Amino acid sequence: MSSVYEQLGGQAAVEAAVDIFYRHVLNDDRINRFFEGVDMDRQAAKQKAFLTMAFGGPHNYTGKSMREGHAHLLKLGMNDSHFDAVAEDLAKTLTELGVGQPLVDQVLAIAGSTREDVMGRSA
């Protein structure tokens, strides 16, 4: 059985999803304040990193770097409800791209596995 990342279409799936996902995030009033003022060019690269990770693709992030990368957002008030919003936008993106529910659920499970790190709760 090939990986979730391969089933989705790998790099091409990330490319196809990035515009849609980022547009959802910027239009989502629950979370867009966290992305204000972040330079779009640089942000695009980070969105791709996020999607690659959520799709179960190859990446270099560790739990530690996820905690460090989001620590400043905790100070701005990021909590579990924001995590849920991101997950929702992710699911919406995949559904729009015609990805079936079983695969969407697998992606959400992978993203969910980073929750404790993103929220800075694990050791």
Next chain:
Amino acid sequence: MPVIRFEGDSFVCNDGESVLECLRRNGREIPFSCLSGVCGTCILRAIEGIPPSTSQASLKDTLRAQGYFLSCSCRPTSDMEVALGDGVGARVPAVLTAIEPLNPTVVRVRARAEKPFDYRAGQFASLLRHDGLARTYSLASVPGIDPELEFHVARVPGGAMSEWLHRDAVPGMRIELLGPRGDCFYVPGNPDQPLFLLGTGTGLAPLYGILRDAIHQGHRGPIHLFQGGLTRDGLYLVDELREIAPAHANVAYHPCVRDADPADPLHGAIDEVAQRIVPNLKGWRVYLCGHPDMVTMMRKKTFLAGASMKEIFADAFIPSPKVS
């Protein structure tokens, strides 16, 4: 601390210091301008050692592979041997041929390169004065149409290069050019794609080049040019641009003056005018040039209006920071 070798000498690079700062501290005149890793003036080549990826992020793959990097954003963690880039970093001698006002604060500067200078309309190049002062300007001329290079330079009060070009420079003076760089240019191969060009101030310069290049190359899709200024005086080339539009049915020109009298037909903030005229940018290619804040704002607005991130090309005219 890492050691930087350059033209046979070795210099210790202090903690947090860039290669550019280290070399200049030691009296080496490396030209530079924006100090933000954008303009490309300070490009060098690593002969030994690997430049940190941030110093190569804005370079083309081909240059990256050859070890080129931007020395202002290169904070080395290990020893490097670096050199002025041959070819890429080579300076092209040029002569100023004309300097004429386009409006009260903008001059058109024309120059003739004395060696081959391959560029695309809309790219930018660094202009070097005889004393090494360097600033980046966009190319408003089009290869194949204009025999000379053309730049539009706004006067910045107290600005080293722009005041010189406005006040002291005269035809016949020699300068040097470095570049060109940048990916804001017309790409043939998709002649029916709609194009959205938006610029404020001298942000018109690259767009003026891109527009004429697109027409010259037979672009058939709609082309909308939005030119913004704070006052009517801030616009320029208005009459000429007004004449292009009727001659080419696919071209529409929209000058906008933010602080004009509301009764003035040109009154309007450029982002609002653009949104009204082209509310949906799905499938469009977008070019944004001018003030950095405007570019940041419009990047987001055009993206949310449907343009794909890959199809948004922008040149933010980042000013050079004050250096001691």
